[in-house]
Amino acid sequence: MLTAYFGDMPEAIYHTSVYFRNVYKEQWITSPFGVEVIKDVDKSDVISANAINSPVLGVISPEQLSGGVKTLLLIRYDSSHIFNASTCGDNCAKWILQMAKGKKIVINLRHLMDFGEGEFKIKVMNTNKIVKNMAELVREAGEFV
Amino acid sequence: MKGIQHIEVSNRKVRFKFDLYRNITIVRGDSGTGKTTLYNMIADYTRLGTASGVNIVSQKPCVALMDLDWQNQLMHLSDSIVFIDEGSNYITKKEFAEAIRHTDNYYVIFNREGLHELPYSVEEIYRIKTSGKFHSFEKLFKAGKGHIYSAKHSTKKFSCEYILTEDSNSGYEFYCHYFEGKNVHCETSRSNSAIFRWLNEHKADRVLVIADGAAFGSEMDRIMKLQASAPDQIRVCLPESFEWLILKSGIISKNQTASMLEEANILIDSAVYFSWENYFESVLIHITAGTPFHYQKKKINAVYLIKENSRKIMLEMIEALPEELRANE
Numbered sequence: 438m439l440t441a442y443f444g445d446m447p448e449a450i451y452h453t454s455v456y457f458r459n460v461y462k463e464q465w466i467t468s469p470f471g472v473e474v475i476k477d478v479d480k481s482d483v484i485s486a487n488a489i490n491s492p493v494l495g496v497i498s499p500e501q502l503s504g505g506v507k508t509l510l511l512i513r514y515d516s517s518h519i520f521n522a523s524t525c526g527d528n529c530a531k532w533i534l535q536m537a538k539g540k541k542i543v544i545n546l547r548h549l550m551d552f553g554e555g556e557f558k559i560k561v562m563n564t565n566k567i568v569k570n571m572a573e574l575v576r577e578a579g580e581f582v
Numbered sequence: 583m584k585g586i587q588h589i590e591v592s593n594r595k596v597r598f599k600f601d602l603y604r605n606i607t608i609v610r611g612d613s614g615t616g617k618t619t620l621y622n623m624i625a626d627y628t629r630l631g632t633a634s635g636v637n638i639v640s641q642k643p644c645v646a647l648m649d650l651d652w653q654n655q656l657m658h659l660s661d662s663i664v665f666i667d668e669g670s671n672y673i674t675k676k677e678f679a680e681a682i683r684h685t686d687n688y689y690v691i692f693n694r695e696g697l698h699e700l701p702y703s704v705e706e707i708y709r710i711k712t713s714g715k716f717h718s719f720e721k722l723f724k725a726g727k728g729h730i731y732s733a734k735h736s737t738k739k740f741s742c743e744y745i746l747t748e749d750s751n752s753g754y755e756f757y758c759h760y761f762e763g764k765n766v767h768c769e770t771s772r773s774n775s776a777i778f779r780w781l782n783e784h785k786a787d788r789v790l791v792i793a794d795g796a797a798f799g800s801e802m803d804r805i806m807k808l809q810a811s812a813p814d815q816i817r818v819c820l821p822e823s824f825e826w827l828i829l830k831s832g833i834i835s836k837n838q839t840a841s842m843l844e845e846a847n848i849l850i851d852s853a854v855y856f857s858w859e860n861y862f863e864s865v866l867i868h869i870t871a872g873t874p875f876h877y878q879k880k881k882i883n884a885v886y887l888i889k890e891n892s893r894k895i896m897l898e899m900i901e902a903l904p905e906e907l908r909a910n911e
Binding site: 445451452453454455478479480493494495501503504505506523524525526527528529547548549551571572575576579580582 | 596610612614618669696715785804807808
């Protein structure tokens, strides 16, 4: 299940792009998950661990991926830290929910990410309550952002 | 700095074109739209100038603010357009707001957080729109008739039991007087940031929120999401400010106010006015001083409560009012 702490969380990694630059592993990029999120969010194709073909920028390095993709990869492959997922746009929300299926994922959100119109399960760590849709999430977590 | 700033940033692969209208511009939106690319291009130009290969067209210097060194860097910046990356957590702090308050720079901030210390306008929140290699800014929130902002339109005829303002001084007094006897309660949350809590505590009630759009940007995301979850119960009306409504109403000589409103972009100096609401308040106090219309923030001058005058003040947002409240006019 997805657990989210809303608002300021000093122990969370805030500047995810810098952290990514210094810790990412090449296999994150070429993993099926990496290939899929890079295609979906950045509309880019993974050529190799160090080369990604962007329709706008041409061939780029992993360091030039969007902040959202970098944070998704960190959440997926580094479970020892909590990351600031407000570096992710709403187009990353479905990937966060997907990662949390059958696995405990903890993130820090400093805004109300839009998780869509469907049903989901998110534990708001600030209050320990579980919310099941956006209306409940906004009411439960809005006070903390 | 004053005026609209037109900016073009390009390299061989991408071109960004956008205009900045006020001292603080916020850019958010989906991942992968080019925010990081734009910031990195400005950062490259800051380090290396034209030798970076980045081309910038701007009347003013464009500079990227670099992380830990921000205070020192800011001290040496003047009359510049300052770009701030989303990983910069100092922008959420009071120290940052204080540091930029009296500077004559414009700021472009890439961030999805509310940033409650910064008084930015609901009109200056953008996402990046992309068409091939061309990128531009697109407003995230657009006003409808009567300065109504909605994330989701109501399917029912709107009616309300409460008018909620963030103002607890003149504006609040004015609205209380205007809506007296009209079967609606007038309440104040006393601050922008308390509006969300007030609405959350009044889940079952139908509420028209009236707040100053010029400084409501930090609340916009959560209030619009709350509105989307209860579109039949919450309506949000955001004129620039209460003082702007008075200036716009024509009660005070139009000769004096028209150009001040129409040319606000050109007249408002970011070093003097942190937010446009400060400018409209200052102008209103200044031009009414020594006249029967003398305005003060703390207590409303009774002249504005005279029915003919209050009607003119409300005219700008009459379409935000439920029909039953308009019908009483």
